[in-house]
Amino acid sequence: MEPQIITFRESQLSLQDGIAEFTHLNSAARNALSMGLRDDYIELLARLQSDRSIRCLILTGSGGSFCAGGDLKSLRERQASTDPEIRSPDAMRRRLQAVHRWVEPLRNLEIPVIAAVDGPAYGAGFALALAADFILASSRASFCMSFAKVGLVPDAGALYLLPRVVGLQKAKELMFSARRVGVEEAHTLGIVQAIHAPDELAAQARAFARRFLNAPREALGMTKGLLNRSFETPYSTLAELECYAQGIATAQPYHLDAVEAFLRGEPARYDWDRS
Structure with a gap:
């Protein structure tokens, strides 16, 4: 293409x-x-x-x-x-x-x-x-x-x-x-x-x-956003934001599909070393 x-x-x-x-x-x-x-x-x-x-x-x-x-x-x-x-x-x-x-x-x-x-x-x-x-x-x-x-x-x-x-x-x-x-x-x-x-x-x-084409977009995006604020954010606030972010991540199709693939013994879709 x-x-x-x-x-x-x-x-x-x-x-x-x-x-x-x-x-x-x-x-x-x-x-x-x-x-x-x-x-x-x-x-x-x-x-x-x-x-x-x-x-x-x-x-x-x-x-x-x-x-x-x-x-x-x-x-x-x-x-x-x-x-x-x-x-x-x-x-x-x-x-x-x-x-x-x-x-x-x-x-x-x-x-x-x-x-x-x-x-x-x-x-x-x-x-x-x-x-x-x-x-x-x-x-x-x-x-x-x-x-x-x-x-x-x-x-x-x-x-x-x-x-x-x-x-x-x-x-x-x-x-x-x-x-x-x-x-x-x-x-x-x-x-x-x-x-x-x-x-x-x-x-x-x-x-x-x-390498990022098969990465979990939502999870990496939220991880980046939290890391970008980590130096100036109190631990208690960042911990609370982490909890909210994880709640969103676990509801994403990417996570649900990855867990099912893991339980079936299939290789991970996103594997930095393999890619």
């Missing part, structure tokens, strides 16, 4: 066999997080949230770059504007609020999200990769919390996401120094799940995504 291709402003969405692959296409600007690409993400999420046939999402770049971060050219144009409303601090506050209105839903999608990072993932591009559940990287990938280099505070969810992956102390070091993190160090820190050759990354990301 041929993939369904949907072209947006600065990106492309491919849908095939339950896997969605979203590719940043403005390689001339190293796939910077422009206003156009932000609008593309909003459309992407609207489509995915209404299509339950999609079981996994892959985010990737093009031209040897994942995403170089925010569009500094547009920030300069904002500062140069003669309209005080456009260059006001409140305008920037609202601009970032608009970013969080799609970054948070991306992080909380009830399907696994894989970031396939080839080349730089800098600034907001690094934060975008961290919003995924898994980061697969090429051997030439690199990461940088570059905000301090241009006198900015980490944004696009970076302040929330990075400490949860590397710990608070290491997050401070990476954000204060704004230094480049090579792919091997990123793997050691737990940022990167696996490293692949650049020409194998796309195929490896699709193979990784295919």
Whole structure:
């Protein structure tokens, strides 16, 4: 079956066999997080949230770059504007609020999200990769919390996401120094799940995504939602939410069929090692 291709402003969405692959296409600007690409993400999420046939999402770049971060050219144009409303601090506050209105839903999608990072993932591009559940990287990938280099505070969810992956102390070091993190160090820190050759990354990301095609969508979605809240949720509250989630999971056809198959001695439909 041929993939369904949907072209947006600065990106492309491919849908095939339950896997969605979203590719940043403005390689001339190293796939910077422009206003156009932000609008593309909003459309992407609207489509995915209404299509339950999609079981996994892959985010990737093009031209040897994942995403170089925010569009500094547009920030300069904002500062140069003669309209005080456009260059006001409140305008920037609202601009970032608009970013969080799609970054948070991306992080909380009830399907696994894989970031396939080839080349730089800098600034907001690094934060975008961290919003995924898994980061697969090429051997030439690199990461940088570059905000301090241009006198900015980490944004696009970076302040929330990075400490949860590397710990608070290491997050401070990476954000204060704004230094480049090579792919091997990123793997050691737990940022990167696996490293692949650049020409194998796309195929490896699709193979990784295919592992989830037979997974219990509802159970994994609820597990992800609970884990995403686990650091700031009291034990008693998370325990109560766990009970509600398990009540829903045990009523799903997937669970009932899996129990019957197990009792008949049949292999599990979802087997990570076998797949």
